[in-house]
Amino acid sequence: MNRERPDRRVIRTRRALREALIGLILEKGYDAVTVGDIVDRADVGRSTFYAHFVDKDALLLGGFSALPTLWAEESRGSDADGGTIPFTFSLKMFRHADDQRRLFRALVGQRSGVLVQRQLDRVLSDLVRADLERFHAVGDDRALEVAVRFVVSAYVGLLGWWLEHPTPATPEEIDRAFRALVLPGVAGFLGVATANSTGRST
């Protein structure tokens, strides 16, 4: 890995930009934020911004680049749970989102951009796929993908809804709802899939 620790100035600049962005997102929503806004608030030259990031998007996603690894480690770390319960990411994520509710609402909520949602989708897809393979030992690849898509869509949908609501539901409650809604269908679907191998003759 190319891990030469960068210049202090670089760190400073990047942090300033990241924090400015987050503040602005909370105020105006991501889409309404311009590069001008960001460098203005961060007290950084416009050209400096482009020296670091090609895009507004790059800045945002750069902040998230650490997260996937973190989650992956968390999920692997808790093998005790991971061994018996599928989708352990769910409750963790709900809690995390609850802590940073305002930011998450702005980023993953229903009236936000798609960028972060898409990123989240990608990360979750891998986790879910791994869990499904572990718990169901499916043979049909396409059925697996359909199930992954189903679980992730349902999850992100519920998450977005929950964030966007002045709701008294706790992370635990919404997590329970998620499991109750998703697990039966998956069990039935992948069970049938292995025995019956849905669909065309391969």
Add this chain to the structure above:
Amino acid sequence: MNRERPDRRVIRTRRALREALIGLILEKGYDAVTVGDIVDRADVGRSTFYAHFVDKDALLLGGFSALPTLWAEESRGSDADGGTIPFTFSLKMFRHADDQRRLFRALVGQRSGVLVQRQLDRVLSDLVRADLERFHAVGDDRALEVAVRFVVSAYVGLLGWWLEHPTPATPEEIDRAFRALVLPGVAGFLGVATANSTGRST
């Protein structure tokens, strides 16, 4: 209703714009299309465009404004089905999307804008809510909303995935998968299902 049939010129212009937009969406994707592109292809003055629509978005959604009513009528019309099977929109929609696959992929696919997805979300939410109320007689309003969110998210997610794939799955197959994945969870979550009709297709 204010249904004075408008001037021929108006009709002509609007149709030209709509068709130009669709063509351009198929070529470049919605986001990449500019108002300039549209009026250019439609051979319409720029100012004329703004005399009809405030936005690129308005033009697009204007085209869809007829659709919800159509679906609602379809759904109400087929009371024979509607009486025994929930979510009759599903297969219809899958078929419709299959017919216009390229356009739908550009509009509802996973790398498309959110506009149409959101519109679709709204329309489907109402349909799904109605069906859930009819089939489950729920008392808890919040549980109902959670279930609606779940069903719609799962549906739109599967639809998007299916469109974006060079997949040999027919509308019927993906519809069956959708029902198999969604119905058990809903039944369990909302309590007693009045009719336990788990996807009998034909």
Add this chain to the structure above:
DNA sequence: CCCATCTCGGACACAACGTCCAGCAATGTC
């Protein structure tokens, strides 16, 4: 045939993006 209405076309102001460069400042190293 005439009037109302629509369309044209081009000019304009504006907002944001992304690039470039010369001069200055901070940094890590020896």
Add this chain to the structure above:
DNA sequence: GACATTGCTGGACGTTGTGTCCGAGATGGG
């Protein structure tokens, strides 16, 4: 502590797209 390296500044510039405005001309409906 001196110095070469690297990063930052700040503002000018070109570009693209948006949305508005208006007078002149074309076209439709009664």
